Each structure stands twice: as structure tokens, then as C-alpha cells.
Amino acid sequence: MPNSLRAKCIIVGDSCSGKSAITQVFHSDGSHFPKNYAMTTGVELVTKPVHVQDTHDAVELFIYDSAGKELFSDMVQNHWANPSMVVVVYDVTNETSFNSCAKWLERVRSQKPSVTMPSVLIANKIDLDERRVVSMKEGQDFADSNGLEYFECSAKEMQNVEQPFLYLAKTFHKLYQDRIEYFMSMT
Template sequence: MPTILRAKCIVAGDAGVGKSSICQVFHSDSAQFPKNYTMTTSVELLVKPVNIPDSRDQVEMYMYDSAGKEIFSENVIKFWDHPSVVMIVYDVTDETSFSSCIKWLERVRAMKSQTNIPGVLIANKIDLDQRRLISPKEGKDLAMSNGLEYFECSAKEMQNVDTPFFYMAHEFHKMYQERLQVYSSLA
């Protein structure tokens, strides 16, 4: 029987970078992209199972699409206990969103400081090429210096949105396998 793992994935980032769009595009399998900007108040929960290749196991991604506005930050932190994986999103046309990535990451990591939480850094809105202010190299450097994996995507073009989720699911599954090894060695 295939094992179904459950991962709590916290999607965080500044307001208006595209977290809800990414989550909805991934959740609907690139069927729909929210054209109008709807500000997320508090947290939206979306669940989607991801198949792990070379295995019959599935990882259910519980995406906690959190609000980006600072006013909601206290409220949103209440939903952030025991994160499994983290996804920090920033907008390549907005430099402030890039510089706040570290802030968001620290907030999430503070919820569970003893364990290593795998995560990804997402550069969204790469379709706005002329307004792009942050180079991929900068993003990659920030991701590497904080132990995150760097991905670029465009929720509007529905391009490369699935890859970070697959990566996170894979990492989670890998962690599970490692844990099983550890538990087996204890006995």
C-alpha cells in the first residue's frame, strides 16, 4: 500500500508577490490563474497530493498560503507551528520584496528552530522581463546563503510553478526515509 505523507508547506513573502496565484495555479494543475488581485486576509489552506517518482508514495502538500501584509503577520504566525517545508516568494520587479525574504524565512524558521526545515526561494513574475530588477544570480546567492533551493517561475504564464512543489515533496519524502533508517537503528 502506498504511504501518504503529509507536509505542512508554509508559503510566505511580501504582499502582492504572487503567493496565492502560485498556490492556486498549482492546486488547479495550471487550469486557472487569478487575474484580479485578491488580498489574502490571514491564511488560505490548499491541499494537493504530489506523487513521488520511483515510488508509490504520495506527499500531500498542505499549503498554508499566508497573508503578506505586515498587519496580518501576528495573526498568521499562529498558523505556522510545526512547518514541514517552507516556500519564500519574492517578486523580481520589486526590490523590497527581495530584501524581506530573509525576514520571512527567519520568522518561519523560528517556529521550529531545532530542526532543519527544507525550503525553496521562488522568484515570481519573471514574465515581466523589462521591469525585472533582480538578477537570477542575486536570487541564487541569497538562496544558497540561507540553505534554500532557488526556483524561478511565472504564475501568470503557468511556467515552472510545479517544480518547486515537486522538489519540496521529494525532499520531505527523502527526510522521511532517512528518519525511518534512524528509527530502525535505534531498536
């Protein structure tokens, strides 16, 4: 019988980094890119089941797309209790958004300080290569030094948006299976 697990996925990063676009493109299976930008002022929640490759199981992601403006930070953090996984997003054309990644990661990890949770860093807007100011190496180095898996994508071009979420679902599922095996070995 297939398992259907549930996971709380927190998406963070500076405003205008593309968090909402990534969320909406992933949620719509690449059929919808938001052409009209409306700044997220709190937290928007979407859910999507993700089939775990090589299993009959799925992980239902409850994706919390969080506002990136400091003005909303207190309100947003109220929705971050008990995260299962974290997605940190930056814009490759905006060095400030990249430099803020450590702050965002710390804020989410402070919700569960003693728990290791699946986490990814997404470099967004790679379609704007001529305006890129943050190199792939810088992103990869930051991810490596913070225990994150690194992905590059373009929400606008609907390129590689699904991969980080597939990775998170697979990693979450593996952690779940490992816990079951551990508890079974205790009996």
C-alpha cells in the same frame, strides 16, 4: 503498500509577490490563474497530493498561503506552528520584496529553530523580464547562503510553478525515509 505522508507547507513573502497566484496555479494543475486580485487577509489553506517520483508514495501538502501585509503578521503566525517546509516568494520586479525574504524566512524558521526543513526560494513574475530589477544571480546567492533551493517561475504564464513543490515533496519524503531507516537500525 504506498505511503501517504502529510506535510505543512508555509508560503511567505511580501504582499503582491504572487504567493496566492502560485498557490492557485499549482493547486489547479495549471488550469487556473486568478485574474481578479483579492489580497489575502489571513491564511488560506489548500491541500494537494504530490506523487514522489520513482516511488509509489505521495506527500499530501497542506499549503498555508499567508498574507504578506505586516498588519496581519500576528494573526498569520498563529497558523505557522510545526511547519514541515517553507516557500519564500519574491517578485523579480520589486527589490523591496526580495530584501524582505530574510525577514520572512526567519519568522517561519523561528517556529522550529532546531529543525532543518525543506525550503525553497521562488523568484516570481519572470514573464516581466523587461521590468526585472533582481537578477537570477542575486536570487541564487541568497538561496545558497540561506540553505534554500532556488526556482524561478511565472504564475501568470503557468511556467515552472510545479517544480518547487515537487522538490519539496521529494525532499520531505527522503527525510522521512532516512528517519525510518535510522529508527530501524536502532532496534
